[in-house]
Amino acid sequence: MHSFPRYCRLAVCLVFALSYWPVKVEGQMPKPVVVARVTEKEINTGQRVIGTVHPLKRSTIGSAVDGRVKTFEVNQGVRVKKGQTLARIRTETLMIEQAAAKAELDLAEHQLTEYQNGSRGEEIAEAAANLQGAESAYRNTQSKLRRIQLLAANNATSEQELDDAEERSAAARFALEATKSLYERIKNGARKETIAQANARVELQRQRVNLIADRIKKYQIVAPFDGFITTEFTEEGAWIKQGDPVVELIQMSEVEIQAPVTAEVAVNLKKGTVVRVEFPEIPNELLTGTIERVVPATASRSRTYPVHIKLKNRIVDDSPLLLAGMLARVDFPAGKREKLPLVPKDALVLNGNQRSVFVVTGRGDTGKVRRIIVELGVALDDRIQVRGKLAVDDLVVVVGNERLIPDTEVRIIREVKSAEAKSTRE
Secondary structure, rough: OOOOHHHHHEEEEEEHHHOOOOOOOOOHEEEEEEEEEEEEEEEEEEEEEEEEEEEEEEEEOOOOOOEEEEOOOOOOOOOOOOOOOEEEEOOOHHHHHHHHHHHHHHHHHHHHHHHHHHOOOOHHHHHHHHHHHHHHHHHHHHHHHHHHHHHHHOOOHHHHHHHHHHHHHHHHHHHHHHHHHHHHHHHHHHHHHHHHHHHHHHHHHHHHHHHHHHHHOOOOOOOOEEEEEEEEEEOOOOEEOOOOEEEEEEEEEEEEEEEOOOHHHHHOOOOEEEEEEEOOOOOOOOOEEEEEEEEEOOOOOOOOOOEEEEEEEOOOOOEEEOOOOEEEEEEEHHHEEEEEEEEEHHOEEOOOOEEEEEEEEOOOOOEEEEEEEEEEEEEEEEEEEEEEEOOOOOOEEOOOOOOOOOOOOOEEEEOOHHHHHHHOOO
């Protein structure tokens, strides 16, 4: 009988050894989770009221000027950013006015610069030469006048010639004085008053340019805030007048829910109270809002008081999760007082209309999870009141519960407190 070759014996031994080795498949490794403890507190149970979603802002954007629409750059339903151009009105005439005003501004600035820099050397030299010529001409007329005066004293000339010489001398004196003044003016440069006047002309023209630029801006209609276009009132090529509407814009990054409540509920509501809000169209979303104000006057004949609740919205693929006009179910803390379990919002797993939590059972940092079906009550800060088979200090999964199934093995990596649970996923 032949024995097994050596390599075969080694292979058999390896297989036998591996059959007893505690191998852990990766898919069966305990999943890491973050947990929080179930708490309990006596609070008012919820009273459900139906409300309506309204945009936080709604504005009809109009034209500030008369003109013809050159371009209309948005469509109904599109999302726009603050400062984005919605429409442009023709500005060709204004652009010509602006160019002319800028040219006049350049002229005024150059004149001011000329005054500030003073006269050039060649200008001063020219004025000095003119002064010398005027002085020479004056001396010449004075010399001629003295000779004629001597002749006149000896009756050697006529009275007419003497008068002409005196007039020529006086004219030469006046010309010399004028030339002296011009020389001094050129040498000393412009007066402070002249420079101040030139400065004023520059500033006046600059404001005229700014005024035209401001007018041109009014011919470009822009969005005053982020939002969505809901209505178009004009189109390219249309003539619009000052004050005519162009588009209607709503802001949806936050929404306001208006819910009518009775007086018994209204007197117990306070600004800043957190309330739970549900929407039939999005059952897999758990949302909470904050009471912004309670209007202290009844709405018409209904004998109800409008409550305004502010709620953050989410924009997905340029479309808001919550739409204006949607119906909302608001649970106000206005029912009878009852002691019920409270769990963090992040502990809730939403599946259609079914709500559940995963509770960790076991010892130490590892264990298995079991699913507990719950009914939701009112919100209390970062926690939600629930009805179900939960006990105080039960550990519920707040991070890592999205893909859990019953009896999944888990490993607790951290336990968070109530205040932490609110921002664990943020």
